[in-house]
Amino acid sequence: MKSILNNQDTENHTKEIIKIAKYLSIALLFLMVVLFKYNALYKVTANGEELGYIRNKNEIQNEINAIIENKEDGVAFKNLEIEPVYELKFVSNKEDNSEDVLNKLKENISTTYTAYGITIDGKIETYVATETEADKVVADLQKEYEDKMAVEIGVKQVFEKEKIETVEEKVAIADLKEDNLDAKLKKLEKQEEQAKKKKAESSKKVVVAVRPVSGGTITSRYGERSSVRSSAHTGLDIAAKKGTTIKAAASGKVTFAGYKGSYGYMVKIDCDNGYEMWYAHCSKLYVKKGQKVSAGTKIAAVGSTGNSTGPHLHFEIRKNGKTLNPQKYM
Numbered sequence: 027m028k029s030i031l032n033n034q035d036t037e038n039h040t041k042e043i044i045k046i047a048k049y050l051s052i053a054l055l056f057l058m059v060v061l062f063k064y065n066a067l068y069k070v071t072a073n074g075e076e077l078g079y080i081r082n083k084n085e086i087q088n089e090i091n092a093i094i095e096n097k098e099d100g101v102a103f104k105n106l107e108i109e110p111v112y113e114l115k116f117v118s119n120k121e122d123n124s125e126d127v128l129n130k131l132k133e134n135i136s137t138t139y140t141a142y143g144i145t146i147d148g149k150i151e152t153y154v155a156t157e158t159e160a161d162k163v164v165a166d167l168q169k170e171y172e173d174k175m176a177v178e179i180g181v182k183q184v185f186e187k188e189k190i191e192t193v194e195e196k197v198a199i200a201d202l203k204e205d206n207l208d209a210k211l212k213k214l215e216k217q218e219e220q221a222k223k224k225k226a227e228s229s230k231k232v233v234v235a236v237r238p239v240s241g242g243t244i245t246s247r248y249g250e251r252s253s254v255r256s257s258a259h260t261g262l263d264i265a266a267k268k269g270t271t272i273k274a275a276a277s278g279k280v281t282f283a284g285y286k287g288s289y290g291y292m293v294k295i296d297c298d299n300g301y302e303m304w305y306a307h308c309s310k311l312y313v314k315k316g317q318k319v320s321a322g323t324k325i326a327a328v329g330s331t332g333n334s335t336g337p338h339l340h341f342e343i344r345k346n347g348k349t350l351n352p353q354k355y356m
């Protein structure tokens with residue numbers, strides 16, 4: 027009986043073990059299925075955008091850090107512009123795509139370069155990578171253009187990659203000389219020429235060396251408006267007795283001497299540098315067209331011919347057909 031009981035015990039015990047083993051194997055099988063089907067991966071996101079799934083977070087981070095720390099020549103610094111977020115997930119339908127994630131991260135690494143700006147007349151025109159290069163460029167430009175323009179090395183600055191790349195295309199000094207400097211030089215030369223011309227012209231500005239009528243009374247000034255004229259007065263009226271001598275106010279060549287509508291008898295004298303002097307309403311003319319006169323030469327006599335209400339000299343100064351205020355030249 028005892029042995030039977032013992033046998034029974036052993037039998038129960040064995041059954042129990044088999045039962046546990048069964049459960050264990052089911053659990054193990056389940057775990058295997060789970061482990062086989064589900065992966066423990068890091069979901070990588072940045073700015074809310076999914077970059078992908080990776081198995082090894084450290085590996086990715088180390089690679090990125092290595093890229094950032096490896097500064098090639100001329101690189102000031104590199105920066106990962108986005109901040110990746112890693113979340114550990116058990117996923118069944120995702121694979122480790124570290125390569126994609128790494129590439130996406132790499133795309134967001136910005137590189138900032140150091141460069142020397144070459145300044146021409148205060149404006150940065152180009153960039154070079156080293157100080158030696160900068161010195162050479164500046165020396166070349168200064169030699170060629172002397173003191174035409176201020177060529178300087180700008181302060182060493184940092185520039186974004188894009189900026190340097192676009193400038194680098196033009197960086198060849200030949201280009202710089204042809205495109206920028208030649209144009210600038212031409213502009214500068216033109217400005218100088220114009221300034222010289224202007225200066226020469228202003229130094230040649232006509233002067234009323236002699237008052238055309240001695241004595242007399244100014245009765246109407248340049249620009250005045252009155253009921254007898256439809257527009258502003260184009261000259262200076264000096265009233266004097268009929269027959270009073272009119273002298274050339276400046277030297278020049280007579281271009282007209284005769285009768286001309288409302289001006290009556292008049293003399294036009296070209297004063298060489300674009301200025302013209304008109305003497306109108308005369309009673310007598312003493313000069314002829316083509317005659318050269320010096321300042322003070324007797325050219326006509328005061329009268330009241332043409333559109334005039336009494337004896338007076340209408341004196342005009344014109345430049346390129348435009349009337350000027352004679353009193354500014356007296």
Ligand SMILES: [Zn+2]
Nearest residue numbers: 261262263340
């Ligand atoms: Zn007048």
